[in-house]
Amino acid sequence: MINETALLESRTLRSDILEHTDALDRVKALSLLPDGMHVTTAMVATYFQVTAEAVRQLTKRHREELESNGMTVLRGADLREFESDNMSLSLASYPQARRSLTIYSRRAVLNVAMLLRDSEVARQVRVYLLDMEHLARTQPVENPSPTDTSAQDARIDQRITHILGRTVVPMFNALIATSGEHRRELIELRTDIENVERKLCWHHKRLATLEGDTPADDVRAKLKAMTWQAFEHHVADLLRRDGCVDVVVRQARTDRGIDITGRTADGRTVAVQCKNRSGRSTVPSADMQKFAGAARAIDHVDVALFVATCNFSHESQAVAKLSGVVTVNREELEAWSAGVLLKALQ
Structure with missing residues (x-):
């Protein structure tokens, strides 16, 4: 130790x-x-x-x-x-x-x-x-081998993960939002449940890999097939899965660069810009400046997320760092979509 x-x-x-x-x-x-x-x-x-x-x-x-x-x-x-x-x-x-x-x-x-x-x-x-x-070092790690029951185990893991993500975690989010003196204890309990959910996702991924499946490719294909409207709703669902409440997809031309708004479980305001771009294109600095200005100078949100299906240019990354915008690039989006919690929302 x-x-x-x-x-x-x-x-x-x-x-x-x-x-x-x-x-x-x-x-x-x-x-x-x-x-x-x-x-x-x-x-x-x-x-x-x-x-x-x-x-x-x-x-x-x-x-x-x-x-x-x-x-x-x-x-x-x-x-x-x-x-x-x-x-x-x-x-x-x-x-x-x-x-x-x-x-x-x-x-x-x-x-x-x-x-x-x-x-x-x-x-x-x-x-x-x-x-x-x-x-973490002393906890035993099981190494499952592919057996006739592995597919059934995977389905059980997915069902438990679905129950935790769709019912138990939102229940704790609602309790946290209305609690007073027990708020810290509830947050700790929610963290424990999220850790269980994360381990189940990891276990399911290992089983899928052993069976020859490629979950990452499946997530990538689904994101690529989305329209920009479907992509915004997908990101909104990810926000809700990670505990956000009052999530609203604006889908309006007068959004000033903000596509989604909401609040984290602990009350912080959230604004999201979504860019659904394929190929090797990158998010330019002009788009980042517009969003940063709307999120920071106009709406004064606590958490500003720029989520893209591509990567960010060096200039846009510099603007994001200076203005406190959290960027989620293609690789991070795929991991988020596959079940990894977004740290900026915790």
């Missing part, structure tokens, strides 16, 4: 478990800026119950690692734009003449937790991560 000292000293070990950002909220609620994605140095210090100077010194020592995991220093026009979208926090806490602002993604905050030695909160996060890593 990996020990805490090894985690503090090995960047490779830290990288292996940086996806588990849910560990932050399992230990203590992490408050975010109005954009729903970032925190400032002062907010990181408050979460870990240390001084802001301690966080700044750690940032200097591990700048390259933290920047690779979502820490960004904003200056100039980028800083002014970010502050205009987060006025309520920035004006109350910082001087007007500020020249730069360091912000951290949830992944970067988790990275800090694995580097910060003199914080009890950071230690608790590391303990939680190590416990989860130990369970």
Whole structure:
């Protein structure tokens, strides 16, 4: 089992478990800026119950690692734009003449937790991560062999997965939306159920592979055959499957680049742009700029998704990163359609 000292000293070990950002909220609620994605140095210090100077010194020592995991220093026009979208926090806490602002993604905050030695909160996060890593390593993995009953097992897995995705998870979403003091417990229970659903999807995929089927090709073919209207409804169904509520497909010419709206189970607003393009075409930066402007500047949504059946140009990816738009390219869309949960919605 990996020990805490090894985690503090090995960047490779830290990288292996940086996806588990849910560990932050399992230990203590992490408050975010109005954009729903970032925190400032002062907010990181408050979460870990240390001084802001301690966080700044750690940032200097591990700048390259933290920047690779979502820490960004904003200056100039980028800083002014970010502050205009987060006025309520920035004006109350910082001087007007500020020249730069360091912000951290949830992944970067988790990275800090694995580097910060003199914080009890950071230690608790590391303990939680190590416990989860130990369970993942020690849990027995079954290796099913193709038998006469494998097809029947696959049908059972699909039926159970359908029941979990269509009934149990939506039930928990409804309870979470109306609950008060038990909200955290309900979210944890829903996560456990989603993990079961994910394992069943994995099990079904292995059985299909052993039997010679190619699920990925089937998903790809279905997406390719969709009209743009059918594609938007498909994405809306994926949103609902992942727990979103009040999902509306606009399908109007006056949508300002927003095709679908909704809310996540925890109340965050969602806006989606869908692009159904075949061949080797890519999403140009102009389309991304239009959507980012509508989602961020006009509607001020919490989660902005750009979903495409193709890939994104380098310019459009740069615009998405700068404006906080989550891109879902062809490969990610196929995985999402095959049953993988979209992390941006969790």
